[in-house]
Amino acid sequence: MTIYLHLFQIPIPSKIRSKRGMAMLSSLVPGNLTQLSSVACTRGNSCRGVYFATLLNSKRAELQLNSHIAMASAKTFENFQQQKLVWLWTKSKQVMTAAVERGWNTFIFMSRDRELANEWSSIALINPLFVEDDKLFNSENKRVATFSEVSSPQQLQQLQPSDEQAENVVINLLDWQVIPAENIVAAFQGSQKTVFAVAKTPSEAQVFLEALEQGLGGVVLKVEDVEAILELKDYFDRRNEVGNLLNLTEAIVTRVQMAGMGDRVCVDLCSLMRPGEGLLVGSFARGLFLVHSECLESNYIASRPFRVNAGPVHSYVAIPGGKTCYLSELQAGKEVIVVNQNGLQRTAIVGRVKIESRPLILVEAKLQKDSDYTDTYSILLQNAETVGLVHPCEGDKPIKSAIPVTSLKVGDKVLLRMQGGARHTGIEIQEFIVEK
Numbered sequence: 210m211t212i213y214l215h216l217f218q219i220p221i222p223s224k225i226r227s228k229r230g231m232a233m234l235s236s237l238v239p240g241n242l243t244q245l246s247s248v249a250c251t252r253g254n255s256c257r258g259v260y261f262a263t264l265l266n267s268k269r270a271e272l273q274l275n276s277h278i279a280m281a282s283a284k285t286f287e288n289f290q291q292q293k294l295v296w297l298w299t300k301s302k303q304v305m306t307a308a309v310e311r312g313w314n315t316f317i318f319m320s321r322d323r324e325l326a327n328e329w330s331s332i333a334l335i336n337p338l339f340v341e342d343d344k345l346f347n348s349e350n351k352r353v354a355t356f357s358e359v360s361s362p363q364q365l366q367q368l369q370p371s372d373e374q375a376e377n378v379v380i381n382l383l384d385w386q387v388i389p390a391e392n393i394v395a396a397f398q399g400s401q402k403t404v405f406a407v408a409k410t411p412s413e414a415q416v417f418l419e420a421l422e423q424g425l426g427g428v429v430l431k432v433e434d435v436e437a438i439l440e441l442k443d444y445f446d447r448r449n450e451v452g453n454l455l456n457l458t459e460a461i462v463t464r465v466q467m468a469g470m471g472d473r474v475c476v477d478l479c480s481l482m483r484p485g486e487g488l489l490v491g492s493f494a495r496g497l498f499l500v501h502s503e504c505l506e507s508n509y510i511a512s513r514p515f516r517v518n519a520g521p522v523h524s525y526v527a528i529p530g531g532k533t534c535y536l537s538e539l540q541a542g543k544e545v546i547v548v549n550q551n552g553l554q555r556t557a558i559v560g561r562v563k564i565e566s567r568p569l570i571l572v573e574a575k576l577q578k579d580s581d582y583t584d585t586y587s588i589l590l591q592n593a594e595t596v597g598l599v600h601p602c603e604g605d606k607p608i609k610s611a612i613p614v615t616s617l618k619v620g621d622k623v624l625l626r627m628q629g630g631a632r633h634t635g636i637e638i639q640e641f642i643v644e645k
Contacts, residue, residue: 294427447529464573485550489527496586499599501611
């Protein structure tokens with residue numbers, strides 16, 4: 210039996226050709242995967258492709274493969290966090306203080322500003338670098354980076370990772386655009402150098418860090434506004450959540466009941482989801498259900514692996530930063546958290562939200578681990594075969610990833626995310642609250 214198992218991206222060391230890359234990828238998947246095809250390894254740090262597998266035990270192998278791919282994806286995001294650096298270029302003491310408080314202590318000064326660097330060094334532990342001609346020197350007058358100002362396509366094309374004496378390269382695009390950012394990433398891929406680009410806003414910094422997916426090794430944020438520091442730190446905090454494991458709890462369904470018509474929300478993402486993945490949604494903030502995506506094949510409708518039929522407009526949905534918002538508040542461009550059966554999370558951008566009136570079904574559940582636990586958790590969902598809740602993993606046993614709400618019954622096991630119930634504008638607070 211040949212089964213299509215999804216698009217993937219897995220980190221592979223640079224300068225590896227396709228055959229060797231395929232061999233390395235094969236080591237990441239279960240032993241009963243007998244065929245791997247359509248793999249393209251680039252000069253960068255990733256391979257892309259499609260798995261086609263002949264499976265002896267298709268269900269178990271699919272679950273194992275999804276787990277391996279998820280682990281590899283987590284490693285990719287971990288590498289992102291470890292490699293991305295932030296240097297600051299400012300004359301504002303307030304910006305310097307805010308940056309140091311957030312763990313960024315490398316600052317760039319013009320050579321004429323050594324007095325300012327000395328003043329700041331006396332009040333904070335900073336690493337000052339000085340621009341002289343086309344180079345950057347540290348306080349011991351050791352060259353640590355080359356510095357290039359680029360104002361034309363011709364100058365950009367002339368950039369080469371040829372200077373063996375400097376481990377870092379700082380590039381200042383005087384006429385900032387997205388395409389030059391991508392060209393810089395392409396020019397230096399495979400190089401051992403850490404390439405920085407000067408960004409004048411947090412949004413520019415984000416483009417440099419994500420250009421061509423791999424992004425640059427770092428950014429030099431040249432600002433005089435403290436808000437820019439806070440915004441960029443918030444971006445890194447959201448990225449830090451990616452690849453982290455959320456603690457999901459098994460719950461037992463105690464009630465399934467038709468509830469009449471309501472305005473439900475379909476959330477269409479700019480990312481594809483795999484079996485076992487979905488959004489955390491619930492009527493109560495204290496317990497969010499893992500609602501499965503529509504990635505599974507159905508006899509009723511074509512697969513839509515970008516969609517989660519998430520529930521009515523009042524429901525909470527988990528978003529980055531440990532926050533929640535109402536489904537009715539989601540719109541194009543907002544970020545949500547995608548979670549799988551094992552609790553592995555990643556962020557995804559909302560591409561579209563559809564609100565339509567549909568028949569709803571009420572599902573209530575209680576925690577399995579404590580039969581005396583009295584709290585009840587609930588969610589309303591559209592009563593449709595393509596809408597389902599995620600089933601807990603049970604070791605290596607081949608199990609289904611989702612239970613359609615149309616076949617859900619009392620005693621079924623589903624996954625919940627437990628958290629504090631009291632919320633103010635989506636932020637968890639310590640306060641007495643009753644939800645029912």
